[in-house]
Amino acid sequence: MAERNFKESFKFYKARFPAPDLSEVLDVDNASEETCSPFKAQTSGSNPFPLILKPPDKWLCYEVNNRPGLIFIRNPFTALGQRYWVVRSVRDYPQAPNVVNLIPKKFEKEVIDDWWRAFRSAKDPKFRENLKASMRWATLGYHHDWDTKVYSESMKNVFPTDLREMTKFFAKALGYGKYSAEAAIVNFYPLGTTLSGHTDHSEADLDAPLFSFSFGQKAIFLIGGPTKEEPATALFLRSGDVVVMSKQSRLCYHAVPRVMKDCLEPWKNLGESSTTVCEKDEVEQPNCKKMKEETSDLLAELLDDCRDDSFWKPFQSYLETTRININIRQVLKDGQTSL
Ligand SMILES: O=C(O)CCC(=O)C(=O)O
Numbered sequence: 001m002a003e004r005n006f007k008e009s010f011k012f013y014k015a016r017f018p019a020p021d022l023s024e025v026l027d028v029d030n031a032s033e034e035t036c037s038p039f040k041a042q043t044s045g046s047n048p049f050p051l052i053l054k055p056p057d058k059w060l061c062y063e064v065n066n067r068p069g070l071i072f073i074r075n076p077f078t079a080l081g082q083r084y085w086v087v088r089s090v091r092d093y094p095q096a097p098n099v100v101n102l103i104p105k106k107f108e109k110e111v112i113d114d115w116w117r118a119f120r121s122a123k124d125p126k127f128r129e130n131l132k133a134s135m136r137w138a139t140l141g142y143h144h145d146w147d148t149k150v151y152s153e154s155m156k157n158v159f160p161t162d163l164r165e166m167t168k169f170f171a172k173a174l175g176y177g178k179y180s181a182e183a184a185i186v187n188f189y190p191l192g193t194t195l196s197g198h199t200d201h202s203e204a205d206l207d208a209p210l211f212s213f214s215f216g217q218k219a220i221f222l223i224g225g226p227t228k229e230e231p232a233t234a235l236f237l238r239s240g241d242v243v244v245m246s247k248q249s250r251l252c253y254h255a256v257p258r259v260m261k262d263c264l265e266p267w268k269n270l271g272e273s274s275t276t277v278c279e280k281d282e283v284e285q286p287n288c289k290k291m292k293e294e295t296s297d298l299l300a301e302l303l304d305d306c307r308d309d310s311f312w313k314p315f316q317s318y319l320e321t322t323r324i325n326i327n328i329r330q331v332l333k334d335g336q337t338s339l
Pocket residue numbers: 185187195200212214221237254255256325327
């Protein structure tokens with residue numbers, strides 16, 4: 001059979017009947033070095049998130065050989081760290097003034113301003129289900145304009161410090177140097193939903209990589225070339241996985257043709273995360289200091305909450321049928337202060 005192009009692959013992996021053959025989907029857990037080249041993250045300095053991230057020298061990092069610049073890190077998060085980002089994504093990031101997909105024609109202001117609270121307090125089961133299924137994205141920092149695809153200074157809110165600092169840490173560990181997370185889309189995918197093929201080209205700095213953090217249920221991620229006529233590579237993304245689109249991959253077509261139930265639930269085993277807490281006596285770095293000052297209270301408090309199963313239970317239940325993806329971009333060029 002002739003090789004499928006991006007459009008055909010999207011259709012193939014999206015199909016319900018018959019269900020697609022997934023044997024060609026790249027699974028880094030079983031991939032050979034011919035497909036994925038392993039490499040080590042740079043480990044100088046301390047891990048500013050010891051309870052959230054495994055130590056960088058333990059990360060499993062790969063470059064996908066037929067997709068130069070496509071980096072994959074297999075779940076560098078602790079179980080507690082996964083819980084932390086799920087709570088931030090579900091409870092906090094969709095709150096006003098951040099922008100969400102829910103529209104005033106369909107929902108009351110209280111729902112749009114604080115979706116998780118409205119969802120949790122909804123009494124009518126049908127309305128609750130509707131609220132659950134309706135949340136599809138929240139935008140942070142420079143808000144993505146889905147129609148014009150142009151960022152503007154007038155559509156911008158403060159970017160969360162914890163997310164900015166963690167992304168900066170990943171950028172440093174992968175050798176990208178300076179990185180400033182300035183826009184994010186938090187995508188919510190109920191099982192069975194998809195994201196169609198697109199490129200991300202609205203940013204002033206198209207050389208700065210795009211970081212993508214996945215939590216919850218499993219997905220097939222498709223990445224092709226600069227047009228939809230070229231062939232695509234399909235990869236499994238599981239909870240905790242990080243994808244970085246850099247260099248030649250930065251402007252390539254990508255999509256999520258399938259979100260499916262995973263039997264792994266790496267956010268469950270908190271015992272594991274406590275064993276990955278790393279060195280206490282490492283030297284503090286200046287960029288971590290600011291993060292710690294600004295977020296340490298929130299971080300410590302939320303991490304404590306996340307250890308509590310009764311606090312975690314509603315998030316666990318939401319995650320059983322949902323995939324979350326936090327997709328991060330640097331918008332401005334190095335040295336630029338506004339658009
Ligand atoms: O969900 C994903 O893995 C990809 C999301 C994405 O491509 C985007 O937000 O632009």
